Amino acid sequence: MDKKLPLGVSPEFTSFVGRGPCDRALLPPDPVILGFGDIGEPAVSVLQAPDLDGHANDHLVVFAISEAACLRLFALLPKPEGRWYLPADLRGLGRAVVAVEGEGEVPDILRSARSLELLCQLFAALGEGRMVEVGGATTLSEDDITRVAAAHQIVNEHWQERLTVSSVARRCGLSKEKLTRGFRELYQCSVAEAVSERRLQRARQLLAQSDLSISSIGYRCGYMSNASFTRAFARRFGVVPTEMRRREMTA
Incomplete structure (x- = not known):
């Protein structure tokens, strides 16, 4: 069997x-082993060493990091x-x-860099309590959980569009009620709140990394008026956009 x-x-x-x-010869000392299912499966599991010869075979990505490094x-x-x-x-x-595409050493370099990014993002999510445990307090089936996760991805990728609960529900094959409940159970927010969070995080990034005007940033991030953008931004971050930009420039 190929390894x-x-x-x-x-x-x-x-x-x-x-x-x-x-x-196994390539495992670091005292490894914490994390298996990412089949990537399409929306779960990550802590594996044991014996799993590496069986259960982990179907995982497309497995991380092994030493306890000391964790x-x-x-x-x-x-x-x-x-x-x-x-x-x-x-x-x-x-x-x-x-x-990953490319030839020679490039694919492995990219995979290594992306593995580091995924590892850091995963531990950040765990540390912030944003990860929902499988078998925890949810009323959803595994199939519905997959669909809710797909809906969340739609929000992440298409946040600039005019997304509604109805349109997202249709695209992922869920009822509006089940989608709303699923977002509350898995992400502790509504669909509208998830869209708003994505837009405001992008706005914050543009404030720090571009010289676009405040009104242009607001418009690019889905806000039809500078006043509505400023109010939403201040509620989320505690400061208005102009003050956030000033802080970013002086940091």
């Missing part, structure tokens, strides 16, 4: 990509045998680790 492609990102972190078992870099360890639903943005990063 997964190993990427020695650092002496404390190895990423394995593809089908088949992982080469504690030093992220100040936390995932709980043993934990399993969490992956937010759409993390699933997108997982797909980016697998789907």
Whole structure:
């Protein structure tokens, strides 16, 4: 049987990509092993070493990072045998680790960089309590959870469009009631709040990285008036856009 492609990102972190078992000889010391399902499956699991010859074969991405590195870099360890639903943005990063184009050394360099990004984003989400445990307090079936995760990805990718609960529900094959309940259970927000968060985060990025006017940024991020943009931004970040830009420039 073919083995997964190993990427020695650092002496404390190895990423394995593809089908088949992982080469145990390449594991870091005292590894925390994380399996990302089949990427289409919206879950990440903490695996045990015996899983590397069986259960992990079908995982397209497996991370092995030493406990010491987890504690030093992220100040936390995932709980043993934990399993969490992956937010759409993390699933997108997982797909980016697998789907790499190029020749020679370029694909491995890209996979290593994207593996580091996915690892950091995953631990940030765990540390901030944004990861919903599989088997936790949810009324949704596994199929519905997959559809809600797809809806969340629609929000992340198409936030500039005029998204409504009805339109998103139709696109992911859920009723409006189930989509609304699913967002509350998995992401602790409404669809409208998720869209607003995505727009405001993009606005904050543009304030820091561009010289566009405040009104232009607001319009690009879906706000029809400067007043509505300013109010929404201040509610979210505690300061108006002009003050945020001033802080970013002097930081």
